[in-house]
Amino acid sequence: MRAVRTVFLLALCVLPGAVTARCGDDDARIAFPVPGGWSVQPDTAVYGPENLWEYINGAADLFVLYGFEELRSATYRTPGGDDVRAELYRHATVADAYGMYSQERAPENRAVEVGTEGCADAGMLNIVFGRWYLKVSAPPAVGHEDLMQLARSFDRVFGSPRGLPSEFGMLPAEGRVPRSEQYVARDFLGYGFLSRAYLARYENGDGPQVFLIRTASPDAADRVRTSLLRVAGSTNAPEGPFATHVIDPHHGAMDIMVRGSDILGVFGYGKNETLRLKILKKLQ
Amino acid sequence: MVRFNRRGFLRTSLIAASGAVLTGPLHARGNGDPSAPPPATAVKHTRTLGRTGLVLPVVSMGVMRSDNPGLVRAALEKGLLHLDTAHGYQKGMNETMLGKFLADVPRDSFVISTKVPAESGDSAAAIRAWLGRVELSLQRLKMDHVDILYLHAAGSKDETLAPAMLDALLQAKENGYTRFLGVSTHKNEPDVIDAAVECGVYDVVLTAVNFKQDHYPSVKAAIGRAAKAGVGIVGMKTMAGGFFDREKTKPINCRAALKFVLQDPNVTTTIPGITSFDQLDENASVNHDLAMTDEEQDALAAGRLEGGLYCQGCEHCVAGCPRNLAIPDYMRAFMYAYGYRDLAMAQTVLKEHGGANDPCHGCDSCSASCVKGFPVRERIADIRRVGSIPEEFFS
Numbered sequence: 001m002r003a004v005r006t007v008f009l010l011a012l013c014v015l016p017g018a019v020t021a022r023c024g025d026d027d028a029r030i031a032f033p034v035p036g037g038w039s040v041q042p043d044t045a046v047y048g049p050e051n052l053w054e055y056i057n058g059a060a061d062l063f064v065l066y067g068f069e070e071l072r073s074a075t076y077r078t079p080g081g082d083d084v085r086a087e088l089y090r091h092a093t094v095a096d097a098y099g100m101y102s103q104e105r106a107p108e109n110r111a112v113e114v115g116t117e118g119c120a121d122a123g124m125l126n127i128v129f130g131r132w133y134l135k136v137s138a139p140p141a142v143g144h145e146d147l148m149q150l151a152r153s154f155d156r157v158f159g160s161p162r163g164l165p166s167e168f169g170m171l172p173a174e175g176r177v178p179r180s181e182q183y184v185a186r187d188f189l190g191y192g193f194l195s196r197a198y199l200a201r202y203e204n205g206d207g208p209q210v211f212l213i214r215t216a217s218p219d220a221a222d223r224v225r226t227s228l229l230r231v232a233g234s235t236n237a238p239e240g241p242f243a244t245h246v247i248d249p250h251h252g253a254m255d256i257m258v259r260g261s262d263i264l265g266v267f268g269y270g271k272n273e274t275l276r277l278k279i280l281k282k283l284q
Numbered sequence: 285m286v287r288f289n290r291r292g293f294l295r296t297s298l299i300a301a302s303g304a305v306l307t308g309p310l311h312a313r314g315n316g317d318p319s320a321p322p323p324a325t326a327v328k329h330t331r332t333l334g335r336t337g338l339v340l341p342v343v344s345m346g347v348m349r350s351d352n353p354g355l356v357r358a359a360l361e362k363g364l365l366h367l368d369t370a371h372g373y374q375k376g377m378n379e380t381m382l383g384k385f386l387a388d389v390p391r392d393s394f395v396i397s398t399k400v401p402a403e404s405g406d407s408a409a410a411i412r413a414w415l416g417r418v419e420l421s422l423q424r425l426k427m428d429h430v431d432i433l434y435l436h437a438a439g440s441k442d443e444t445l446a447p448a449m450l451d452a453l454l455q456a457k458e459n460g461y462t463r464f465l466g467v468s469t470h471k472n473e474p475d476v477i478d479a480a481v482e483c484g485v486y487d488v489v490l491t492a493v494n495f496k497q498d499h500y501p502s503v504k505a506a507i508g509r510a511a512k513a514g515v516g517i518v519g520m521k522t523m524a525g526g527f528f529d530r531e532k533t534k535p536i537n538c539r540a541a542l543k544f545v546l547q548d549p550n551v552t553t554t555i556p557g558i559t560s561f562d563q564l565d566e567n568a569s570v571n572h573d574l575a576m577t578d579e580e581q582d583a584l585a586a587g588r589l590e591g592g593l594y595c596q597g598c599e600h601c602v603a604g605c606p607r608n609l610a611i612p613d614y615m616r617a618f619m620y621a622y623g624y625r626d627l628a629m630a631q632t633v634l635k636e637h638g639g640a641n642d643p644c645h646g647c648d649s650c651s652a653s654c655v656k657g658f659p660v661r662e663r664i665a666d667i668r669r670v671g672s673i674p675e676e677f678f679s
Contacts, residue, residue, distance in 0.1 A: 050525075050622070053470065057401075057437045058348045058520070059373050061557050065349060103351060104375035126375070187560040190355045250354035250561070 067092030334516030
């Protein structure tokens with residue numbers, strides 16, 4: 001609990017202007033829940049963006065890109081006497097937490113029905129609860145069901161609604177590869193002018209990808225579109241029946257469309273024109 | 285293992301004798317057609333990585349923050365043929381992405397390193413577990429060996445020389461999992477570098493090194509000793525966080541930061557994290573122009589004065605304070621609160637100097653100046669409020 005107090009008090013006493021942002025309901029109720037028969041020893045150290053690298057080395061850089069604010073951690077002991085590590089990362093927004101989680105979710109991970117979304121593998125659980133990202137690691141002796149017991153206890157604490165951030169609802173549902181959704185906070189496709197992108201894959205594991213970028217206004221959306229056309233060397237590309245078709249120098253053929261303040265795009269279909277048109281129709 | 289793609293068009297290799305690295309990857313840039321071979325790119329500045337004999341461009345690619353194979357491809361096209369990843373980045377997805385992308389790239393056209401963290405526990409089990417992680421990394425990378433395998437993040441001499449890990453490293457090399465062995469560090473760097481040289485197992489040290497390190501002279505000296513012993517040096521954390529200020533409003537001149545580190549000829553290459561094509565272009569330009577301009581030197585000098593939380597206790601400020609306040613202690617408390625988030629420690633320090641009382645009360649203006657540019661009065665005003673937190677909150 002010391003860690004909780006530390007962050008809370010720092011926000012309250014030292015950063016009065018930041019209290020609202022850093023000490024919402026989430027913070028007040030966060031603790032490490034203890035399932036029946038388990039015990040827990042929270043770590044005293046709490047890490048922020050300045051020193052996360054001390055805990056996870058170079059992996060910290062990516063977390064910071066995804067609005068990482070704070071990490072607290074604990075060691076649980078199972079009824080069987082095995083130690084299980086739990087790390088709870090708080091991010092600035094639900095999308096940031098989901099984005100970081102989606103960066104670490106492997107296609108072969110199995111889904112778990114806890115939290116906003118979660119996945120599991122041998123000795124590990126990764127689960128998003130709103131703007132919190134929980135990572136659990138355990139030795140082989142700890143079974144999946146034991147870990148799920150812990151996961152459900154977190155679920156009771158957070159009470160997070162299940163389901164993806166609402167922006168993913170703007171992407172076509174039909175044909176979407178389950179659990180292929182990603183949120184990319186910055187430098188989407190490697191372009192500094194593309195940020196806060198929601199994307200998903202279609203048809204199969206190597207299929208085309210559809211993305212959504214929300215901007216502040218139709219003018220801003222148009223500026224982003226113009227920038228995309230510029231890198232493709234197609235500033236005068238005509239609007240096609242569905243979208244503007246360009247050849248991006250790094251990602252190949254791509255279609256872009258502006259819908260109010262939103263930009264929708266499709267890429268990764270290669271030379272498969274049938275597939276391209278099929279996806280574009282879904283976006284109409 | 286040497287792998288060739290079906291066209292076999294790429295033969296960059298490591299053209300040591302010429303002093304230049306030619307690249308020509310992988311995927312056409314400019315027309316989006318993956319089947320077209322691109323023109324080769326020559327890198328002007330290359331260096332040899334100690335006794336490994338690897339000739340690398342002075343700027344390489346830290347892949348840790350990128351899940352974009354297009355960016356890796358572009359990096360290789362620009363001659364950044366050394367790619368650095370780690371077992372833990374993106375929980376293994378970083379290695380997986382690289383493995384998928386590099387599957388069609390000639391194996392002798394790039395130099396890849398990965399890092400595996402130490403295992404604790406008894407010797408045999410720790411070795412087994414560590415080698416298991418290495419094997420998993422190779423599976424993800426779809427390779428039978430990497431070029432450099434690092435023990436990840438050693439923070440002390442003891443960690444660098446841990447017998448089980450040295451045995452594991454040697455076994456990995458014997459198994460053919462790697463060509464060369466290394467250790468990475470961003471804590472107590474001089475100690476780790478010296479230990480790596482002393483034990484003779486490590487061919488390479490990957491170390492944090494940047495213009496903001498207060499202990500840069502000792503890091504540089506240790507790097508010099510390593511180079512003399514034939515241990516190659518790769519620099520990381522060269523951007524020192526990327527910003528001068530906590531609020532991230534003052535970005536560091538990345539090109540200047542890279543050049544600063546590379547002014548030391550004992551640093552063979554650097555591995556800045558790259559997430560965008562613009563960053564790539566900026567970093568890659570250093571491979572062709574290493575000379576620091578006056579403007580770049582000024583940018584680092586000015587920023588160096590602003591930055592950070594660490595007070596080195598020189599007491600220059602105290603001489604300028606009419607009350608002879610123990611300003612370094614207040615700065616230390618500030619660091620405990622903001623850097624380490626340890627409010628109890630901050631309060632303990634403050635209580636030695638009047639707790640929450642305002643030590644500056646009655647002073648109209650502040651004449652205490654800090655050689656690092658800390659805003660002394662503002663930080664004291666900020667941190668003293670921690671002194672008013674009731675003790676029971678820390679119990």
